[in-house]
Amino acid sequence: MARDTEVARLKRGDLDALSELITRYQNRVYRFLLRIVREPAEAEDLFQQTWLRLAERIRHFDESRNFEAWLFTLARNLAIDHLRRIRPASLDEPVPGDSRGETAADRLASRERPAIEGILERERATRLGEALEALPVSYREVVTLRFEEEMKLEEIAQVVGAPLSTVKTRLRRSLEQLRIRLERKHPGMDWQ
Amino acid sequence: MAMSEHDEIRELLALGASGALEREEEERVARHIRACALCSEELEEWRLIATGLRRLPTPQPPRGLVERARARAEVRLAEEADRRWNRGVLAFVIVFAWVITLLSWPLFRLVTGGFLSLVEPGLNKAWIAFAAFTTLAWVGGGGAAILLSLHQRRERRLA
Numbered sequence: 475m476a477r478d479t480e481v482a483r484l485k486r487g488d489l490d491a492l493s494e495l496i497t498r499y500q501n502r503v504y505r506f507l508l509r510i511v512r513e514p515a516e517a518e519d520l521f522q523q524t525w526l527r528l529a530e531r532i533r534h535f536d537e538s539r540n541f542e543a544w545l546f547t548l549a550r551n552l553a554i555d556h557l558r559r560i561r562p563a564s565l566d567e568p569v570p571g572d573s574r575g576e577t578a579a580d581r582l583a584s585r586e587r588p589a590i591e592g593i594l595e596r597e598r599a600t601r602l603g604e605a606l607e608a609l610p611v612s613y614r615e616v617v618t619l620r621f622e623e624e625m626k627l628e629e630i631a632q633v634v635g636a637p638l639s640t641v642k643t644r645l646r647r648s649l650e651q652l653r654i655r656l657e658r659k660h661p662g663m664d665w666q
Numbered sequence: 667m668a669m670s671e672h673d674e675i676r677e678l679l680a681l682g683a684s685g686a687l688e689r690e691e692e693e694r695v696a697r698h699i700r701a702c703a704l705c706s707e708e709l710e711e712w713r714l715i716a717t718g719l720r721r722l723p724t725p726q727p728p729r730g731l732v733e734r735a736r737a738r739a740e741v742r743l744a745e746e747a748d749r750r751w752n753r754g755v756l757a758f759v760i761v762f763a764w765v766i767t768l769l770s771w772p773l774f775r776l777v778t779g780g781f782l783s784l785v786e787p788g789l790n791k792a793w794i795a796f797a798a799f800t801t802l803a804w805v806g807g808g809g810a811a812i813l814l815s816l817h818q819r820r821e822r823r824l825a
Contacts, residue, residue, distance in 0.1 A: 487747050489740050496736050504727035522735040529742035602718045621719035627686055649680040
């Protein structure tokens with residue numbers, strides 16, 4: 475597999491391999507980090523740290539393991555450590571400081587008009603994105619890994635360091651919460 | 667109270683739309699929705715949400731960020747390689763120092779006193795000489811390591 479070759483080359487210190495891997499994963503790693511920390515400036519900093527961490531640890535990477543899962547584990551651990559250090563309350567969403575338990579997405583959505591039939595796909599995506607953003611981080615990461623990164627549950631379990639059963643439960647609950655939020659904020663919205 | 671088949675299936679629908687069910691569970695859901703319009707409709711709703719999530723726009727990293735990350739990671743990779751090389755050199759120096767130490771003493775005795783002197787007890791003298799050789803070798807090795815590290819640091823600064 476080409477990716478394995480790049481990893482093997484990187485382990486030998488090949489800078490071109492590093493460049494190829496960054497090119498290949500830049501959008502996915504950035505998106506994943508942004509989904510977790512939600513602040514672009516923080517995601518950018520963590521993005522750089524992720525590649526630095528990779529450069530430090532690639533020699534210890536066992537090539538029989540899944541490289542993608544390993545890379546996302548590095549990114550995820552950095553993001554969670556960052557949240558724990560900078561915004562510990564964000565690990566227990568909803569949005570901190572909001573006495574009514576109203577989330578950022580709730581506030582954004584509340585400024586909008588009720589959904590109507592035939593709404594633009596972009597708007598639907600925005601609303602879905604807002605609802606996703608309002609989920610607790612442990613749910614958000616599972617959703618983004620499953621639907622955006624298209625990882626298998628076993629890989630997700632590896633990235634988040636939780637048993638498979640926990641990942642399944644989180645995935646189910648996150649979708650349920652997502653749906654409840656969408657239905658509450660946009661009743662009757664056509665998702666087709 | 668035991669859950670009915672319908673309720674059990676409903677619990678599985680969200681995961682079903684996520685493609686996260688075991689084959690057996692999938693078959694069970696498929697069998698049930700053929701006969702249950704409510705679950706079939708609900709599964710469709712979950713699928714729409716799942717599809718929406720898969721189609722969320724991908725935010726792009728800002729221009730310049732990737733290049734900065736690449737440049738920093740390359741520097742770090744080079745530093746790691748330097749560090750490994752330094753560790754290797756240090757390990758070599760240590761082994762070399764010990765080899766010199768262990769070989770020097772019998773050689774010295776062989777040259778100065780002949781073969782029999784090797785088995786002669788003379789522990790006090792032997793230990794003093796051994797300690798002297800050890801000190802010499804370690805000071806030499808340590809000095810070499812310091813010089814090497816200074817040289818590398820200077821090179822890195824120039825780069």
